[in-house]
Amino acid sequence: MKAEIRYFTKTGNTKKLADAIAEELGTQAKDLSAPLPEKTDILFLCSSVYWAGADSSVKKYIKDNANKIGTLVNVSTAAMIESTYAQIKKVCAQAGVTISDKEFHCRGKFTAMHPGHPDDTDIQAVKEFARKVMGEA
Numbered sequence: 058m059k060a061e062i063r064y065f066t067k068t069g070n071t072k073k074l075a076d077a078i079a080e081e082l083g084t085q086a087k088d089l090s091a092p093l094p095e096k097t098d099i100l101f102l103c104s105s106v107y108w109a110g111a112d113s114s115v116k117k118y119i120k121d122n123a124n125k126i127g128t129l130v131n132v133s134t135a136a137m138i139e140s141t142y143a144q145i146k147k148v149c150a151q152a153g154v155t156i157s158d159k160e161f162h163c164r165g166k167f168t169a170m171h172p173g174h175p176d177d178t179d180i181q182a183v184k185e186f187a188r189k190v191m192g193e194a
């Protein structure tokens with residue numbers, strides 16, 4: 058079962074989750090400058106929201122790599138919204154990409170909100186999530 062991990066981050070929060078998944082799976086997380094090298098069973102795509110929307114580079118990455126994504130697993134941080142899942146699901150539908158109904162989301166620090174997040178508990182939780190996804194895939 059082949060998995061790849063990609064992330065987009067502006068302030069580092071989401072990269073923490075991507076790196077934790079990578080550590081758990083014994084691989085490396087890469088930013089969106091790295092296209093998928095080949096067909097991958099699972100793509101953990103780690104993103105966030107800025108002014109209520111996912112960054113355009115995340116949407117472009119999904120479209121550009123659509124034919125190499127087996128199943129996209131959404132991972133996100135945000136300060137206020139519950140998840141980027143709905144937005145990413147919409148992009149996947151447009152690109153013809155399968156998105157898992159399993160997702161991981163936690164708070165990310167933003168100004169005075171959620172200091173320290175993702176914290177150690179979040180990191181352990183995302184590792185467990187990744188283990189479970191790979192175990193069930």
Ligand SMILES: Cc1cc2nc3c(=O)[nH]c(=O)nc-3n(C[C@H](O)[C@H](O)[C@H](O)COP(=O)(O)O)c2cc1C
Nearest residue numbers: 066067068069070071108109135136137138165167
């Ligand atoms: C420019 C900017 C705009 C943001 N807008 C939102 C927003 O509209 N809704 C929200 O829930 N969080 C918002 N946030 C908070 C981020 O989603 C949160 O801090 C997230 O963890 C950032 O991830 P990153 O550090 O990987 O970039 C914003 C953060 C930044 C820097």
